[in-house]
Amino acid sequence: MDDGKPTEPKAKWWSRPTAGRSASTAPQQPSPVEDAVPLVDAPGASDGAEPERDESVAAEAVPRAPQPLHEPDQYSTPPYGGPGPWAPAPPVQRPVPTPPHGTPVPPPHAGTNGAGITTASAPPPAPPAAFPSPSPLPQQPQGGQQPHQPQPQHPQHPQPPSPQWLQYDPWGAPRQPLITNPGPPLGSDGGRPRNRRGSVLVGALLLALVAGGIGGGIGAYIERNGGLTQVELPQDERNGGGRAPDSVAGIAASALPSVVTLHVSGSSESGTGTGFVLDNKGHILTNNHVVAPAGSSGDITVTFSGGETASAEVVGKDSGYDLAVVKVSGVSGLKPLPLGNSDNVQVGDPVVAIGAPFDLSNTVTSGIISAKDRPITAGGEKGDGSDVSYVDALQTDAPINPGNSGGPLVDTDAHVIGINSAIRAADSGSTTGGGQAGSIGLGFAIPINQGKRVAEELINTGKATHPVIGVTLDMKYTGDGAKVGQKDAVGKSSVTPDGPGAKAGIEPGDVITEVDGQRVHSGEELIVKIRAHRPGDRLDLKLTRGGKDLSMTLTLGSATGT
Numbered sequence: 001m002d003d004g005k006p007t008e009p010k011a012k013w014w015s016r017p018t019a020g021r022s023a024s025t026a027p028q029q030p031s032p033v034e035d036a037v038p039l040v041d042a043p044g045a046s047d048g049a050e051p052e053r054d055e056s057v058a059a060e061a062v063p064r065a066p067q068p069l070h071e072p073d074q075y076s077t078p079p080y081g082g083p084g085p086w087a088p089a090p091p092v093q094r095p096v097p098t099p100p101h102g103t104p105v106p107p108p109h110a111g112t113n114g115a116g117i118t119t120a121s122a123p124p125p126a127p128p129a130a131f132p133s134p135s136p137l138p139q140q141p142q143g144g145q146q147p148h149q150p151q152p153q154h155p156q157h158p159q160p161p162s163p164q165w166l167q168y169d170p171w172g173a174p175r176q177p178l179i180t181n182p183g184p185p186l187g188s189d190g191g192r193p194r195n196r197r198g199s200v201l202v203g204a205l206l207l208a209l210v211a212g213g214i215g216g217g218i219g220a221y222i223e224r225n226g227g228l229t230q231v232e233l234p235q236d237e238r239n240g241g242g243r244a245p246d247s248v249a250g251i252a253a254s255a256l257p258s259v260v261t262l263h264v265s266g267s268s269e270s271g272t273g274t275g276f277v278l279d280n281k282g283h284i285l286t287n288n289h290v291v292a293p294a295g296s297s298g299d300i301t302v303t304f305s306g307g308e309t310a311s312a313e314v315v316g317k318d319s320g321y322d323l324a325v326v327k328v329s330g331v332s333g334l335k336p337l338p339l340g341n342s343d344n345v346q347v348g349d350p351v352v353a354i355g356a357p358f359d360l361s362n363t364v365t366s367g368i369i370s371a372k373d374r375p376i377t378a379g380g381e382k383g384d385g386s387d388v389s390y391v392d393a394l395q396t397d398a399p400i401n402p403g404n405s406g407g408p409l410v411d412t413d414a415h416v417i418g419i420n421s422a423i424r425a426a427d428s429g430s431t432t433g434g435g436q437a438g439s440i441g442l443g444f445a446i447p448i449n450q451g452k453r454v455a456e457e458l459i460n461t462g463k464a465t466h467p468v469i470g471v472t473l474d475m476k477y478t479g480d481g482a483k484v485g486q487k488d489a490v491g492k493s494s495v496t497p498d499g500p501g502a503k504a505g506i507e508p509g510d511v512i513t514e515v516d517g518q519r520v521h522s523g524e525e526l527i528v529k530i531r532a533h534r535p536g537d538r539l540d541l542k543l544t545r546g547g548k549d550l551s552m553t554l555t556l557g558s559a560t561g562t
Contacts, residue, residue: 246412251352252364254414256305258337259354259407260284261361262312262326264291266298274355274407275302275326276337276416278455282328285455286406287421288317288389289379291324302328305362316458318561320466320531322378322389322421323451325458337408340415342447345369345394353398353420353443355407367398367441373518375528376444378422390524392532393444394418400443409445418445453534467535467556470499471506473523481511481544482526504554507545514542530556 243249258277262284264270273290277283284302291314294300300312310328317324349369357363374395379387396409400420409418424442457464472494477483484501485494486508494508495501506512513520515529516539533539535558543550 245414248352248364248366251410251412251414252354255337255352255354255408255410256362256364257335259305259362261303261356261359262286262290262406263301263303264294264298266293266295269293272356272359272403273405274403274420276406276408277334278325278459279336280334282331282334283315283455283459284312284326284328285419285451286324286326287419288319288322288324290406291317291326300326302326303361304331316462316464318454318458318464319379319387320389320561321446321450321454321464322391323419323446323454323458323464325455337410338413338415339448339452340411340413340417342394342417342449345372345411345417345447347371350412351396351398351417352410353396353400353404353407354410355400355404355420357399357401357403359403363404365399367396367443369394370397370442371395373532374444375525376422377524377528389421390528390531391421391444391446392450392528393421394447396443396445397441398443399439399441401439404443416448418448419451420445447532450532464561465535465558466561467530467533467537468499468559469501469504469506469530469539469554470496470557471501473526475523477511477523479511480521481513482520482523484508484510484512500554500557504541504552506541506543506552506554510543510545510550512541512543514540516540 243253245251245254255276260275260277262273262275264273271290271293273286275284275286275290278285291300294314300314301309302312303309308331310331312326312328315325315327347369351367351369353365353367355363372394374391374393376389376391376393378389378391394409394417396418398409400423402423404420405422407420408416409420411417420443422444423439424444425438426440454464472485472488474483474485474494484506488494495506512526515526518529520526520529530539533556535556537556539554539556541552541554543552
């Protein structure tokens with residue numbers, strides 16, 4: 001009750017959140033609540049004295065906690081939704097005393113939610129009703145009565161919400177201060193830089209695709225058409241010109257027009273060989289074993305180096321020398337091949353062999369003279385010895401194969417020095433070309449000096465003569481030298497009466513060891529040495545008789561060959 005003393009303005013109490021209550025108070029819908037109640041004069045109050053107040057009433061008059069600014073988050077897990085209604089303030093927020101007239105709330109800025117999605121700026125919430133200055137608290141009624149409820153007052157001053165509940169997205173603008181009024185936040189242009197980078201990437205991809213397509217088209221065009229322009233490779237423009245006459249090319253160019261290929265066929269066999277032109281009349285020299293398959297009624301076809309062909313006939317042949325002459329008729333423009341001198345040949349001289357190995361006509365090979373005076377025997381297929389050839393041959397390493405038989409062996413002047421006749425095969429020994437063994441670098445040619453004499457006899461008479469000494473040799477003798485037998489094949493004396501040997505003083509059982517100073521080691525070698533001469537030539541012989549060495553001179557006789 002009033003005691004008649006004047007009253008002065010009382011102290012004002014600002015309502016602040018009660019510590020510890022906001023976390024435990026359940027959310028409530030916002031409602032206008034008075035934050036203070038008027039004070040009631042206590043009975044018996046005097047001037048200048050503070051009115052008494054009921055502590056229980058004062059305690060009940062504490063205002064309720066402010067309402068949260070957000071609806072409860074159904075997921076309750078920031079930052080995927082908005083901040084929870086009771087989420088604690090960020091570390092940067094510190095509750096500060098509110099100024100007398102309140103602090104304006106900054107407008108919320110646009111940012112991103114926890115998932116990186118841009119959120120639109122929302123208008124600031126309406127400020128809650130302001131509370132008047134508190135009045136003295138009413139006195140607590142006595143006797144357990146209910147406390148006096150404060151009456152709502154009209155708001156006079158706006159009260160800002162507690163800074164604890166300001167809208168704040170910790171993931172939307174991590175670099176912006178909460179209480180400042182920032183400009184457009186970082187990235188607020190809706191990811192425009194990202195779109196720009198995407199455009200650049202798309203443009204680069206399109207450019208790469210276009211460039212790849214153009215490059216592929218150009219590559220395909222180049223592959224199909226040989227390039228954008230026709231390719232011309234550099235080449236030596238110098239004129240090849242001719243070759244030196246003594247070179248292999250020069251020798252081949254000079255000799256090839258005179259070399260021919262022979263194809264022979266008979267009733268039971270056929271074969272291929274080589275020959276060369278001797279004169280303008282159409283005489284061609286070759287081997288006897290080349291034309292032998294034709295027999296007496298077979299066919300012989302001659303093919304010239306230019307491809308022309310003509311039929312040929314046998315003029316004469318001799319199996320002892322393995323030589324034969326055939327002739328073509330009605331052919332003009334023949335080019336004879338010049339003949340050299342085989343006696344002047346030295347070991348190591350370069351030579352060129354021309355022929356048709358395995359029917360490959362106009363084949364040229366080159367080599368050297370490997371040796372001279374090689375005693376070669378070939379043939380013997382008949383078994384009686386009538387077809388055995390005895391050749392005092394020139395050895396060469398120029399490749400010679402079956403089909404080269406009868407072809408020329410020429411020197412650096414393109415002159416014939418031999419007739420290719422035999423090879424030494426690795427598997428079957430000596431052969432006249434009838435076998436199919438390949439060359440191992442051991443070829444043999446009849447010296448042209450012997451071939452010239454035989455060819456002349458065959459052309460002139462159709463037969464060749466053989467030089468003889470008029471004795472029969474013991475071909476089974478295994479000692480050194482050629483031994484004269486005791487009897488011939490029919491039981492008569494091995495030394496022909498009145499023959500060249502008998503006239504020289506040769507007797508049965510003598511062993512001939514040298515002919516014109518050359519050592520003789522067997523009967524075949526003695527025959528070869530004799531056949532290398534002409535009939536009527538004089539030979540110096542050395543022999544042994546009963547252990548004594550004897551010397552004598554012998555004039556060769558003549559016999560008709562077959």
